[in-house]
Amino acid sequence: KAVAVIMVGGPTKGTRFRPLSFNTPKPLFPLAGQPMVHHPISACKRLPNLAHIFLIGFYEEREFALYVSSISSELKVPVRYLKEDKPHGSAGGLYYFRNIIMEDNPSHVFLLNCDVCCSFPLTEMLEAHKRYGGMGTVLVIKVSAESANQFGELVADTITNELLHYTEKPETFVSDLINCGVYIFTPDVFTAIQEVSTHREGQANIRHLSSFETLQSPTSRALPVDFIRLDQDILSPFAGKKQLYTYETMDFWEQIKTPGMSVKCSGLYLAQFRLTSPHLLAAGDGTKSATIVGDVYVHPSAKVHPTAKIGPSVSISANVRVGAGVRLISCIILDDVEVQENAVVINSIVGWKSSIGKWSRVQADGDYNAKLGITILGEAVTVEDEVVVINSIVLPNKTLNLSVQDEIIL
Numbered sequence: 001k002a003v004a005v006i007m008v009g010g011p012t013k014g015t016r017f018r019p020l021s022f023n024t025p026k027p028l029f030p031l032a033g034q035p036m037v038h039h040p041i042s043a044c045k046r047l048p049n050l051a052h053i054f055l056i057g058f059y060e061e062r063e064f065a066l067y068v069s070s071i072s073s074e075l076k077v078p079v080r081y082l083k084e085d086k087p088h089g090s091a092g093g094l095y096y097f098r099n100i101i102m103e104d105n106p107s108h109v110f111l112l113n114c115d116v117c118c119s120f121p122l123t124e125m126l127e128a129h130k131r132y133g134g135m136g137t138v139l140v141i142k143v144s145a146e147s148a149n150q151f152g153e154l155v156a157d158t159i160t161n162e163l164l165h166y167t168e169k170p171e172t173f174v175s176d177l178i179n180c181g182v183y184i185f186t187p188d189v190f191t192a193i194q195e196v197s198t199h200r201e202g203q204a205n206i207r208h209l210s211s212f213e214t215l216q217s218p219t220s221r222a223l224p225v226d227f228i229r230l231d232q233d234i235l236s237p238f239a240g241k242k243q244l245y246t247y248e249t250m251d252f253w254e255q256i257k258t259p260g261m262s263v264k265c266s267g268l269y270l271a272q273f274r275l276t277s278p279h280l281l282a283a284g285d286g287t288k289s290a291t292i293v294g295d296v297y298v299h300p301s302a303k304v305h306p307t308a309k310i311g312p313s314v315s316i317s318a319n320v321r322v323g324a325g326v327r328l329i330s331c332i333i334l335d336d337v338e339v340q341e342n343a344v345v346i347n348s349i350v351g352w353k354s355s356i357g358k359w360s361r362v363q364a365d366g367d368y369n370a371k372l373g374i375t376i377l378g379e380a381v382t383v384e385d386e387v388v389v390i391n392s393i394v395l396p397n398k399t400l401n402l403s404v405q406d407e408i409i410l
């Protein structure tokens, strides 16, 4: 038996996700028409013998209540949200709920960051993990040397796959092999976290007694004893001790820290639906429905005019109305939006209840890493007829009656 834990973080994290995180916790922001956290959950559901899925975070319980109850009954696997009273760090959060997680004596604990987008090859990872016989197996991927420093960089033994060396977001280049934020652990991981925590307490006591505070490193001094990070505090010290191993994915992998990346990841998940859930993709069959290009998701309650042309890489949420002659490419259209006749939306996110006027254009270059590489309209933004919005971020409740480019409209 196994259980899965998905770390969802909390409201103080994910500030880079503004203005979209104003009214939805980031883990519930839709990618390919499904909440972000839905993708790792579905991957866990594909595992045999999965007893429980836990979401651990410090968002308010009520923000997850509806989603958790509907997904539990849909998947027929119990999904529970466990709320920390304060952030304990990625390993501390796991440890805080150890009794609940270990209730059914699982032999393995899957641990997944909620803000990564990948194919979650959990079955293959589990097989490798059993072969290695260690305490933990980390999913890793090769990325470009320039981008590696945004992640945990690591060195693995090319023959045994043992994790030999681990550094979190190093200033000088270590390796282009990085931590994907997806792990399998045996229950021994709780002992490892316990050790780190006991060591911390010891240090805190020494500090308390000693007047030589300056001898302590500033980072360890600032951390509360029960705040334990999986990467710095567990992976780094346990590397090279034959306890941690790596499994390299050759599939897609991205981190979802910004709205720009959510457009990219929505597209990646839509493409994955071709293989895993083709029934979720719009077919565009017959003359009565809109022209569909590539991978597109349209919520059943949305109304799309038959003369509209949609795709590739478009996701349309509940109660959206898309008018005649509209063109949508590579975008996320959130609930209750109206896109009026002949408007064009490209490389953009259109916020809940927004309205785009006739012959308007909302677009961007589509550079997912640039600050203004995709256009974002916050909740309830009105773009009037014939207005052009390019490479801009518009905060909620604004009305645009003039065209803008490369601007943040506050």
Ligand code: GDD
Pocket (backbone or CB within 6 Å): 007, 008, 009, 010, 013, 056, 057, 058, 084, 086, 087, 088, 089, 090, 093, 112, 113, 114, 115, 116, 150, 151, 152, 153, 168, 169, 178, 179, 180, 181, 229, 231, 255
């Ligand atoms: N419940 C809870 N409590 N979750 C937390 C907490 C906490 O106190 N702190 C972080 N998380 C969650 C975040 O929501 C995220 O899903 C995951 O834990 C990791 O977040 P961070 O610790 O902020 O690290 P990161 O996302 O910058 O980088 C980590 O993930 C990368 C892969 O995406 C590191 O492990 C990197 O090495 C790794 O490359």
